Amino acid sequence: MTEIPEHLLKRAQEARDRAAAKGAETAAADAPAAAAPAEDVSPEAAAAASKIPPHLLERAKAARAKSASTAVESAAPAAAVATAGGAVATATAPPPTGPGGHTQRLLTVVKSGSIQDVKAMPVDKVHVWPHLLVVEFVAALAVTAFTLIFSIFVNAPLLELADFNATPNPSKAPWYFLGLQELLTMFHPMVAGVTLPGFALILLILAPYIDKNPSNKPEKRKFAISLMTVHLMFWTVLVMIGSFFRGPGFNFVFPWEAGLFFEL
Amino acid sequence: MAPTPPSADQVKQAVSDLADRTQSSQAWSSIFRPGSIFRKGYTDSPRNRSYVIMNSVLYHLHPVKVKRHAVKVSYTLCLGGLSFFLFILLTVTGIFLMFFYRPTASAAYADMETLRSAVTFGLLVRNMHRWGAHLMVLSVFLHMARVFYHGAYKSPREFNWVIGVILLTLTLLLSFTGYLLPWDQLALWAVTVGTNMMGFTPVFGDQVRFVLLGGVEIGSDTLLRWYVLHVLMLPFVTVIMMAIHFWRVRKDGGISGPL
Numbered sequence: 155m156t157e158i159p160e161h162l163l164k165r166a167q168e169a170r171d172r173a174a175a176k177g178a179e180t181a182a183a184d185a186p187a188a189a190a191p192a193e194d195v196s197p198e199a200a201a202a203a204s205k206i207p208p209h210l211l212e213r214a215k216a217a218r219a220k221s222a223s224t225a226v227e228s229a230a231p232a233a234a235v236a237t238a239g240g241a242v243a244t245a246t247a248p249p250p251t252g253p254g255g256h257t258q259r260l261l262t263v264v265k266s267g268s269i270q271d272v273k274a275m276p277v278d279k280v281h282v283w284p285h286l287l288v289v290e291f292v293a294a295l296a297v298t299a300f301t302l303i304f305s306i307f308v309n310a311p312l313l314e315l316a317d318f319n320a321t322p323n324p325s326k327a328p329w330y331f332l333g334l335q336e337l338l339t340m341f342h343p344m345v346a347g348v349t350l351p352g353f354a355l356i357l358l359i360l361a362p363y364i365d366k367n368p369s370n371k372p373e374k375r376k377f378a379i380s381l382m383t384v385h386l387m388f389w390t391v392l393v394m395i396g397s398f399f400r401g402p403g404f405n406f407v408f409p410w411e412a413g414l415f416f417e418l
Numbered sequence: 419m420a421p422t423p424p425s426a427d428q429v430k431q432a433v434s435d436l437a438d439r440t441q442s443s444q445a446w447s448s449i450f451r452p453g454s455i456f457r458k459g460y461t462d463s464p465r466n467r468s469y470v471i472m473n474s475v476l477y478h479l480h481p482v483k484v485k486r487h488a489v490k491v492s493y494t495l496c497l498g499g500l501s502f503f504l505f506i507l508l509t510v511t512g513i514f515l516m517f518f519y520r521p522t523a524s525a526a527y528a529d530m531e532t533l534r535s536a537v538t539f540g541l542l543v544r545n546m547h548r549w550g551a552h553l554m555v556l557s558v559f560l561h562m563a564r565v566f567y568h569g570a571y572k573s574p575r576e577f578n579w580v581i582g583v584i585l586l587t588l589t590l591l592l593s594f595t596g597y598l599l600p601w602d603q604l605a606l607w608a609v610t611v612g613t614n615m616m617g618f619t620p621v622f623g624d625q626v627r628f629v630l631l632g633g634v635e636i637g638s639d640t641l642l643r644w645y646v647l648h649v650l651m652l653p654f655v656t657v658i659m660m661a662i663h664f665w666r667v668r669k670d671g672g673i674s675g676p677l
Contacts, residue, residue, distance in 0.1 A: 277485055278485065278486045279483040279484060279485055279486060280483060280484065280485075280486050280489060281464070281467040281468070281471075281482065281483055282471050282476075282480045282481065282482060282483060282484055283455075283467050283470040283471055284467070285484075285489045286480065286484055286488070286489045287476075287480075289489055289491060289496070290496070290499055293491075293496040293499060293500055293503070294499075294500075294503045297500055297503060297504065297507075297553070298507065301507065301546050301549055301550050301553065302542075302546060304545075304549055305542055305545030305546040305549055306542065306545075308545065308549070309541065309545055310544055310545045310547075310548035310549065311602075311604055312530055312531075312534065312600055312602050312604075313602040313603040313604045314602060314603050315527045315601070315602060315603075316523075316527065316601045316602055316603055316605065316606035317603060317606075318606070318635075320603070321607065322603055322607055325607040325608070325610065325611050326607075326608060326611065327608050327611040327612045327615075328593065328594060328597050328608050328612070329552075330555055330559075330590060330593070331594070331611075331612055331615075334615060335611060335615075338615070342618075343614075343615060343618040344618040344619075344620060344623075346615070347614075347615030347616065347618045348615070348616070348618055348619045348620065348623075349620075355583065355587065358583050359579075359580050359583045361566070361571060361579065362571040362572060362573075362575070362576035362579050362580075363576060365571075365572070367569075367572075368572065368573070369569070370568060370569030370570070370572060370674065370675070370677060371569075371677060372567070372677065375569060378566075378569075379567060382563075382566050382567070386563060417604050418548070418552060
């Protein structure tokens with residue numbers, strides 16, 4: 155069901171109340187007319203109650219009388235043949251008029267564009283099959299082939315059995331945490347290991363609610379893009395330093411001098 | 419007298435008859451729903467192109483039609499789809515590895531060596547699992563960067579970005595929990611460094627460390643705990659999050675753009 159707005163319901167109720175009050179008045183003033191069947195309401199009374207110009211009402215009355223007389227005429231031979239059905243045949247259909255002689259009602263006025271709003275712009279679309287599925291399939295094949303071939307030629311590292319008594323020097327976290335380990339050299343462990351990454355994660359989650367700029371055009375969101383780029387580069391540099399430029403004791407070294415202390 | 423060998427035409431005819439009979443069989447048409455490209459009489463028409471998606475399980479992932487710019491590789495670089503595909507690849511190779519691995523401190527390392535030397539394709543599958551995992555961390559990270567640079571997290575896609583950040587975290591956790599399982603020096607000490615950092619969580623740092631390690635020190639309990647996290651709990655949560663992620667992509671009006 156469509157929701158009908160509150161103010162329209164209220165307006166309709168008021169109109170109904172007014173009409174009921176008016177009907178009660180006419181009934182009190184002209185009791186016999188009200189008692190008579192609806193189709194026998196005198197034209198004068200109807201004209202008084204309606205706003206239809208009198209000449210139109212006259213014309214309508216003449217047309218009704220004429221059609222009724224022709225109905226009687228055409229029914230006469232039929233009544234001669236079958237007397238039993240005559241009464242039914244001569245009965246005229248009541249004219250389709252509403253209260254007050256109106257033949258039509260105005261329900262509501264609808265401004266254009268208010269409810270018959272058509273979707274603004276048709277979008278240029280393509281079928282998922284074959285256009286998108288083929289792209290996805292090729293991409294999946296390519297990445298499978300890459301992983302397979304890379305795995306044939308490069309073995310994943312497996313060092314000696316875990317030994318609690320032999321701490322390797324340096325000890326490094328997995329590469330994606332080496333940025334954090336790098337921060338450990340600068341800050342207190344609580345700041346580097348929990349506060350900063352936690353803060354970054356929360357900021358990342360809140361990004362769409364902080365960024366109120368509605369545009370997705372790069373030229374209109376220079377600030378957001380610069381900020382993100384600076385942070386991504388900062389992070390990448392930290393991971394790079396942690397991975398390749400940290401040697402024994404997690405001291406800064408150059409990989410081309412001291413060698414590589416990095417396992418994936 | 420030996421029977422004459424059938425001519426090429428006869429062979430062709432027999433093959434096409436067989437294909438025809440197979441495609442007309444009840445079993446075949448019960449497997450491939452109307453509109454499938456494997457059904458008899460499939461022709462390339464807009465109606466059939468719609469049915470391929472609508473009448474298959476793919477309809478849960480893709481609509482019948484997408485915006486033309488959405489199929490441009492230069493826009494998405496396929497990064498989201500590849501992350502999902504790598505997840506599937508890692509699930510398949512991971513299930514294979516589970517057949518040959520016991521998560522106890524006494525057996526894990528020996529199982530790794532057996533896997534590398536005695537199991538058919540064991541070395542290859544383990545390599546694929548490891549490199550695939552690193553690749554997935556990379557692709558999820560790049561996917562996030564791509565989405566940010568396209569401003570694709572803006573209304574109405576804010577919440578899907580939040581789900582995405584959760585998925586990134588889950589990916590890192592999946593990778594990190596897997597790191598311990600070989601039980602070699604690399605695994606032990608990388609995890610020691612990582613969990614020591616988490617031990618510095620304010621107020622309840624020791625408790626966090628205890629729950630993560632299943633004790634005060636890394637040991638057999640840690641291995642079992644991280645194994646269950648790695649093969650069961652984290653993938654379970656990830657699959658649910660991915661389902662919501664993909665569903666929201668469709669509900670929010672397909673992928674964003676064009677710029």
